[in-house]
Amino acid sequence: MSEITITLTLNGESREGRALPAQTAVSFLRDVMGQKSVKEGCGIGECGACTIIFNGKAVNSCLMPAAQLNGAVVETTEGLEKNGQPHPLQEAFVKHNAIQCGYCSPGFMMNAKALLDHSPSPSREEVTKALAGNICRCTGYQQIVDAVMDASEVMRKGAAS
Amino acid sequence: MTDAKYIGKDLIHPRIWEKARGEALFAADLAPADCLVLKALRAGRHHAEIVSIDCAAAEKLPGVVRVFTAADIPGRNAMGIINKDHPVLAVGKVRSWGDAVALVAAETEEAAQAALRAIKVEWKELPAILDPREALAEGAAKIHAEGNLLYKRVVKRGDVDAAFAQAHHVVEKSYKTPFIEHCYMEPDAGFGYMSDDGVITIEVCTQNPHYDLGDVSAMMGLPEEKIRVIQAVTGGGFGGKLDISVQGYIALAVHHLKRPVRYFYNKEEAFLATCKRHPMWIDIKTAVDKDGKLLATKCRIIEDGGAYGSYGIAVATRAAVHATGPYDVPNTDIEALEVYTNNTFTGAMRGFGTPQIAFAYESQMDLHAQALGLDPVEIRFRNALRPGAILATGQQVEHSLGLPDCLEAVRPYYNEAVAKWAKETPSSPSRRRGVGVGAMWYGVGNTAAQNPSTAQIAIDTEGAVTVFTGCADIGQGSSLVLLQMAGEILGIHPDKLKLVSADTKFTTNAGASSASRQTYISGNAVCIATASMADMLLTRAVDRLKVAKDDLELHDFTVRQKSKPEHSISFAKLAQNLHHLGLPLTFSGFFDPVTTPLTPEDGQGVPYATYAFACQMAQVEVDVLTGEVDVKKVVAAHDVGRAISPINLAGQIAGGVAIGQGYALLEEFEMGTTESLKDYHLATTTDMPEVVPILVEAHEPSGPFGAKGIGEPSLIPTAPAIVNAIDMALGQRIYALPASLERVLEASKAAGHFDKFGG
Numbered sequence: 010m011s012e013i014t015i016t017l018t019l020n021g022e023s024r025e026g027r028a029l030p031a032q033t034a035v036s037f038l039r040d041v042m043g044q045k046s047v048k049e050g051c052g053i054g055e056c057g058a059c060t061i062i063f064n065g066k067a068v069n070s071c072l073m074p075a076a077q078l079n080g081a082v083v084e085t086t087e088g089l090e091k092n093g094q095p096h097p098l099q100e101a102f103v104k105h106n107a108i109q110c111g112y113c114s115p116g117f118m119m120n121a122k123a124l125l126d127h128s129p130s131p132s133r134e135e136v137t138k139a140l141a142g143n144i145c146r147c148t149g150y151q152q153i154v155d156a157v158m159d160a161s162e163v164m165r166k167g168a169a170s
Numbered sequence: 171m172t173d174a175k176y177i178g179k180d181l182i183h184p185r186i187w188e189k190a191r192g193e194a195l196f197a198a199d200l201a202p203a204d205c206l207v208l209k210a211l212r213a214g215r216h217h218a219e220i221v222s223i224d225c226a227a228a229e230k231l232p233g234v235v236r237v238f239t240a241a242d243i244p245g246r247n248a249m250g251i252i253n254k255d256h257p258v259l260a261v262g263k264v265r266s267w268g269d270a271v272a273l274v275a276a277e278t279e280e281a282a283q284a285a286l287r288a289i290k291v292e293w294k295e296l297p298a299i300l301d302p303r304e305a306l307a308e309g310a311a312k313i314h315a316e317g318n319l320l321y322k323r324v325v326k327r328g329d330v331d332a333a334f335a336q337a338h339h340v341v342e343k344s345y346k347t348p349f350i351e352h353c354y355m356e357p358d359a360g361f362g363y364m365s366d367d368g369v370i371t372i373e374v375c376t377q378n379p380h381y382d383l384g385d386v387s388a389m390m391g392l393p394e395e396k397i398r399v400i401q402a403v404t405g406g407g408f409g410g411k412l413d414i415s416v417q418g419y420i421a422l423a424v425h426h427l428k429r430p431v432r433y434f435y436n437k438e439e440a441f442l443a444t445c446k447r448h449p450m451w452i453d454i455k456t457a458v459d460k461d462g463k464l465l466a467t468k469c470r471i472i473e474d475g476g477a478y479g480s481y482g483i484a485v486a487t488r489a490a491v492h493a494t495g496p497y498d499v500p501n502t503d504i505e506a507l508e509v510y511t512n513n514t515f516t517g518a519m520r521g522f523g524t525p526q527i528a529f530a531y532e533s534q535m536d537l538h539a540q541a542l543g544l545d546p547v548e549i550r551f552r553n554a555l556r557p558g559a560i561l562a563t564g565q566q567v568e569h570s571l572g573l574p575d576c577l578e579a580v581r582p583y584y585n586e587a588v589a590k591w592a593k594e595t596p597s598s599p600s601r602r603r604g605v606g607v608g609a610m611w612y613g614v615g616n617t618a619a620q621n622p623s624t625a626q627i628a629i630d631t632e633g634a635v636t637v638f639t640g641c642a643d644i645g646q647g648s649s650l651v652l653l654q655m656a657g658e659i660l661g662i663h664p665d666k667l668k669l670v671s672a673d674t675k676f677t678t679n680a681g682a683s684s685a686s687r688q689t690y691i692s693g694n695a696v697c698i699a700t701a702s703m704a705d706m707l708l709t710r711a712v713d714r715l716k717v718a719k720d721d722l723e724l725h726d727f728t729v730r731q732k733s734k735p736e737h738s739i740s741f742a743k744l745a746q747n748l749h750h751l752g753l754p755l756t757f758s759g760f761f762d763p764v765t766t767p768l769t770p771e772d773g774q775g776v777p778y779a780t781y782a783f784a785c786q787m788a789q790v791e792v793d794v795l796t797g798e799v800d801v802k803k804v805v806a807a808h809d810v811g812r813a814i815s816p817i818n819l820a821g822q823i824a825g826g827v828a829i830g831q832g833y834a835l836l837e838e839f840e841m842g843t844t845e846s847l848k849d850y851h852l853a854t855t856t857d858m859p860e861v862v863p864i865l866v867e868a869h870e871p872s873g874p875f876g877a878k879g880i881g882e883p884s885l886i887p888t889a890p891a892i893v894n895a896i897d898m899a900l901g902q903r904i905y906a907l908p909a910s911l912e913r914v915l916e917a918s919k920a921a922g923h924f925d926k927f928g929g
Contacts, residue, residue, distance in 0.1 A: 045199040046192025048405075050355050051437040055847035058355055086192030099190040103182060106817045109825065110645025111189030112196065112355040112405030141854045144847070146353050146406050147645050149824035150855045 015079045019044070020088025028075035035059040037075035038085065046086035046115040050144070057143030060116035061085055067123035069142075084122070086115035097167065098122055101160035102153070109147035117143050121157045129165055133158055176657045176664055177875050180817040183650040184669060185403070185643070197375050197402035198434050201361035205430035206235060208419050209282040211272040211289050212442060213264035216298035216512035217313070220263060220291060223272060228288035233281025235429075237289065238273040238422055245391030249414045251381065255314060256478035256515065258389055258418040263296070265313050266477035266512050267841060268443035275423045275431060300841075302474045302509035303451065313477065313510040320475050321483045321508040323490045325562050325773030328501030333466035337457030341537045345454065345530040346906040349474070349839035350447035350832075351850055352519055356405020357440040361432035362420035370397050370424045375404040376672075377411045377642050378682040383674045385414050386421045394674075397421065401672035407644040408829070409518030410444050412684055413480050441845045445517030448485055449474040450526040454493070456534045462542050462549040466501035467562075469493045471527070473516070475508045480517030482508045487768065488617045489523030491777050494562050495531035496573045496611030497553035502562040504773070514841060518684055520826070521882045524612055525833060525889060529907060532608045532890030536897065546894065547584050550609050550785070551577045564774040570878065572809025572868030573609060573783040579807035579864045580607060580785045587789050587803075592898070600927055601791040601800075606894025608887035609785040613778030614879045615687040615763050622762035623688075624678040625695040627656060627703050629755050633727050633742030635660065636668040637700075640680035641692045643671065646881055647818040648688045652696045654814055655874055659700040661724035686782065686879030689814060691761055693874035698759030706753065710744050763872065780870045782883045783809040786827070788859070788891035792899040794923035797915030799835050799896060801859040804888065808863070811870035811878035819880050823863040826884020828853055834889035835908050 012027040019042060026041040038044040038061065047070055050058030054072040061070045062084035089096035098118050101107070108114045117140060124131060124139040131139070136157045137150075145153060188194045225237035240247050240259040247261060248254040260271045272289050276282035299305045305318040312318060334340055360374030370390070376382050379399040387394045404411065416433040423431040435443065455468040471489055475482040490506040506523075539549040554573040560566050587605040596603050615621050626638040637656050643649040649671055653664035660667075670676050680692045704724055711729035712719050715737060723732050730738035748755055763779035789803040806823045813819055836851045844850040869876035889907060897903045902917040918924045 039199075040203050044192075045195065048196070048356070049198070050357070051847040053437070053846060053848055056355065056437075090191060095190070103186050103190050106180075106183070106186075106821045108183075108186050108189045109647070109821060110355065110404065110406040111186075111194050114189055115192045118190075137855045141856045144353075144355065144852050144854060146355050146408070146829070146852070147825045148821055149826070149828035149861060150858050151824045151861050152821060154855060 013076060015075060017078045017080065018082045020084055032075040034070035034073035034075050034078055037078065038070060044085045044087055048112055048115060050112070057120065058113050058116045060119040060143060062119050062123050065123065065126065067120040084119065086118055089118065097160040097163040098157070101156040101163065105152045105156040105159060107148060107152040107156040113143060113145045117145065117153055125161050125164060129161060129168070131161060174658060175661070176654045178813055178816065181650060181654060181664055181815065183647055184653060185649065194403045196356055196405055197359040197361055197373055200373050200402055201432035202430060205361060205432050206275045206277065206423065206427065207279050207282045208423055208431050208433035209274045209286055210270035210419060211286050213260065213267055213269040213271055215264065215293065215295065216267060216300065217296040218264055219294040219296060220260060220271065221294050222292045224290040225272060227290065228274065228285040231281060231284050231288055233277040234285045235275045235277065236427060237285060242426065243389060243422060246388045249385050249389065249418060250479050251412060251481050252483045253479040266514055268514055273419050273422065275427060298512045300511055300513055302472050302511050305509050305511050313512060318510045319507060320479055320510055321486050323487045323506045323773060324771065325490045325502060325504040327562050327564060327772065330466040330468045330501045330503040333501040334457050337465050338460040339538055339541050340455065340457045341534050342455040343534065343905060345452040345533065347450045347526040347529060348907055349449050349516070350519055350837055351441055351839045352408040352410030353850065353852055354406030354408055354410055357435045357437050358411065358415035358444065359434040360416040360420050361430065362424045363430040364424055364428050368396070370421050371400065372398070372417055372420050373400045373402045374417055375411055376401050377407040377644055377684060379642060379672045379674050380640050380679040381682060382414060382417045386417050389418050390421050390425055399674045401642045404642065404644040407683070408520045409684060411644065412518050412682055413445050415444060438846050442514065445480050445515050446476065446839050447519035448516040448523060448526065450489065452527065452530040454530045454534060456538065458538045458542065462538060462544045462552055464497050464499045464553050467494050467499050467504065469504045471506040473506060473508050474513055475510050476513040476515035477510065478515035480515055481522065482516060484617050485523040488613070489527045490773060491563055491613065491617065492524045492611065493527050493531060495535065496555055496609055496783055498555055498559045499562065504562065520829060521886055522685065524610065524882065525886050528608065528610050528886045528890050529893065533893060533903065536894045546607050547577055547581045550607070563768060563777055565776045567781070570780055570811055570868045570870035571783065572866045573611065573785065575866045575868060576783055576785040576807040576809055577609065579866060580787050580805055583805045584787050587787065591789060596791050598793070600795045601793050602899040602923065603791055604895040604897065604899025605787065605789050606891045606898055607785060607787045608890030608894060610883060610886040612686060612782045612883045612886060614690050614780050614782055615685050615778055618765055618768045618775055618777040620762050620765065621681050621687065621691065622760050623680040623692040623695040624758065624760040625680065625692060625699045626678065626756055626758050627699045629703065629741060629745045631742065631746045631749055633740055633745055634668060635662065636670060637696060638670045638677045639692055639696060640672055640677040641688050642683045644683055646683065646822065647815060648683060648692065650818060651689050651814045652692060655693050655697050656700045659697060659704050662726060686881040686883060689877050689879050690780065690873050691763060693877060694761035695759045697874045698761060699757045702759065703757040706748065706757070707741065707744050710747055711739055714739050714747065779872055780878055782878045782880065784883045784887050786887040786891045788888070788895045790892060790895040790899060792896055792914060794918040795927055797911035797918060799892070799909060799914055801831055801892060803860045803862070804891070805862045806864065807866055808880060808883055809866040809868045810880050811873045812867050812876035813865045814875065814877050816865060819865055820863040822880045823884045824861045827861050827888050828858060830885035830888020831892065833885070833907060834892040835910070838908055
C-alpha cells in the first residue's frame, strides 16, 4: 500500500503528513499529527469522543478517511488555547466541573466550539440538542451544558468589549 | 469544624486543567507507535471443549511475532478478585463467548488480525446454560468442576412466619433486572515494557493498581518487585476496571519478548470481555402493621454470575445484607445465590448488587403505602433507620443515620410536585404525569471483610509536601478530596501540595476505588499520616519558637504563634532540623474500618462500619401511546456525612442519576444483540432531567472530617424513583427493568390508557 501525502491547516498552522490509504482521520491525527486529545471511543460514530472541527463543522473523525483531511481546515482541542490564554470553553469546563474522567471532554469542547462559532447566543435547548451526539458516562451532562452556556456568555461579553 | 479553610469548599481538581487542554495522557496516548500489538483470540461460543489449538500457520504470517497459549504462562493461570476461577488463557475448555484462547503479538494491527484468523481451534461443543435457574437444576451441565452454585448467602433474624401471620398487609412480588455494561468512555487499554532494571512495567487504565500487581505477579510467577503497575489517566470505570483486563496479556508478552507491547480493546471487545452488572431474579415478600411499620422481609435472590466469579460473592452478600432497605425490619429471612452460567461474567458495577435489590424493596414500599393510603415519603420516614436500630445482620447502628433528613429534604419538593406539577396539563395530550420517590442505604467499604488503605506524606528539606496514595482517581475526584483533607490539616492550599498516586513503585496499597470507600478509608489514612506530620512539625516548632504547642498553628508552609502570627518558622527550616536530628520526614497512616465476618448460617455480624443514605424524587411524563418516559426532574438528597467537595459531590450525583436513569429506562446488555454503542443505548444530553442535588451531613464519627461516600449511592435510588413515578402516572407497576418502550406500552395497555386514545 502506498502512502499518500496529506496537507492540512491544523489549528491555524500548515501541516503535512503521510497516511496509509485505509487510515482513518482519527488515527492520522493521533499517530501522525500528534493530536492525542482526539480520542477513539466507539469507532463507529456513536460516542463523539473523536469529534474535531472540520472546515468549521463538528464531525466524528473515526468515520472519516484520513484522505479527506487533505486541504481541510481542522481544529482540535490542542488548538483551543491561544497565546497561553485558555479558551472560554476550557475555563468554563473547569469552573463548572464539567470534566470527570476527561475522555469525552475534548470531543464535547470541539462540538461546543463549532456551535458557538456559528451561533454565539444559543438557548439552553439549542446547546442540549447540539451536544446530543456526544456521550459522557460520568457527569450526567448537566455541568457540561452549564459550562457551554457560561462560555457563550463570556465569549459574547469578550466580543462586545 | 465550622471554620474549615478547604473542607467543604469548591476547589479545582489537580488534574482537571490537563484534561481541559487535551494533554491528559490515557494509556492509548502513552504507547509508542512502533510497539507490538496484542490481540486475543476470543472463544466466540458459550461453552465448548478445546480439542486442539494449532498456531503454526498464524506464527508464520508476516508481521506476526508470537502466538501465546496457556502453556506459556509461567505462574498461576487464573485471575479473579475474590475467587481465582478465571483463566487468563483458556485451558481445556471455554465457558463464555469472550474467553481468551490465544494471544497474538504482531508488528501491526492488521498482522494481528490476520493471525487471529489463522489460528486453528478444534472445538467440541458443550451444552450452554444461559439462565441461572437452569444452572441450578438437577443434572445441569457443570460449568466449573465444583458445580454451578458459586455461593449462597443467608441473612436471617427473628421469625418471619410469625410476623407474616400477624401482619396487617403483606405484599409478595417478583422482580427481574438485566445485565448492564459499564460503558466507560475509554475502552480498556494498556502498554508495557521491560524497564532498564528488569521490571515488567505496565501503564494501564485501572481502578486498583495494587490488586493488578498481585494477580499479575502470581500469573508470571515473579515476585511483586519484578512488576510495576502505573495507573494511566483512566477514562471511567464504574466497577468495570476492577478486574484484570489487558494487564496479564501485556505482562506475558513483555516477559517473553522483552519488547514494548500495547493492547487496546476496541469498544466491542470491551463489551464482550469485561464484566457486567448481575441480572437478578428477586422474589420478595414484605409485611407491615396498620401504621405502615415494616414487620418482616423474606427474600430470595438468584444472581447470574456468568462464567466467572469476579466480585460475585461480595455482590451476593451485599444484596442480601441490603435487602431490607434502609429501614428497621425486625424479622428477616434473606437468601442470595450466586450462580455460574455461560453468560459473560458479572462483577462490580456501581452498586455491587444494591441497585437491583433497591428496585425490589422500594417497589414494595410503594405497594404498602398505596394499600394503606400512606404518602410514600411518610411510610419511608416511619421506617427509616434511627439510632439504636438493629439491622438484619444483628449490627446495632448508632451514628450518621441521615435518611430521615434526606426524606425531610425531599418532602417539600414531593408535596409540591404532587399537588401542582402532576395536576398541570402535560406537554402533550397522550402524556400522563407521575411523581415517585426512591430511598437507599449503602454500606461504605468492602462487605464483612477488612479493607485497609495506607498513605504517606513527606516533607523535603525545602519544605515541599507530597502526599503518596495508591488510590486510583478514575474521574471521581479522589485526588482532590485527599489533598483537601491534607491541606486542611496542614493549613496549606491543596493546590500547593504535590501528589503521587496509583503507581505501585512509589505508593502503597490503598485498595480499590470501589464500594464508595476511598473518601472514607483512604481519606482516613491520609488524615492520620498528615496529622502525625503536623504533630511532628508543631513539636519541633515548640523548641525553635519557644512557644507552647497549644499556641501554635500551621499556616501556609509555616508554623506560627497563634497570638503573634509574625513569630513563625518555615516548614523548610523545620524539615532541615528534623533531618539533622534523624527524625522522620515521611509519615505513614493506615485505616481499616471495623467489621466482623458474617456467620455462614445466618449472616450475623458487622458488615460495614458506616452507611450512606439517600432519597431521590423523580418527576416523569409517560406517553401512553409510545411508552416513552420523559424524566423531567430529579431531586437527590444524599447523606454524605460531611461534604468535603460539594462541587464534586454534585458531579457524582448528576452522573449517578444519569446511570440510574439508564438502568431504569434504557439499558440492557444482551449477548449477540447489544455489543456496541449502536445497539446499547445510553442517555444523551436531550434525555436528561434537571437534577437538584441536596447534601445532607449526618456526621460519621469514624469518618475523615465526618465524611462517608457518594460514588454508588448517587445512582441507587434513581431507578426506583422513576419506576414509582411511572406507576403513579399509569396506575400500573413495572416489575422488570428496564422500563423500556415495550414494557411501558404494555403497562399503558393493561391500565386501559392506550385504548382510551384509540391506539
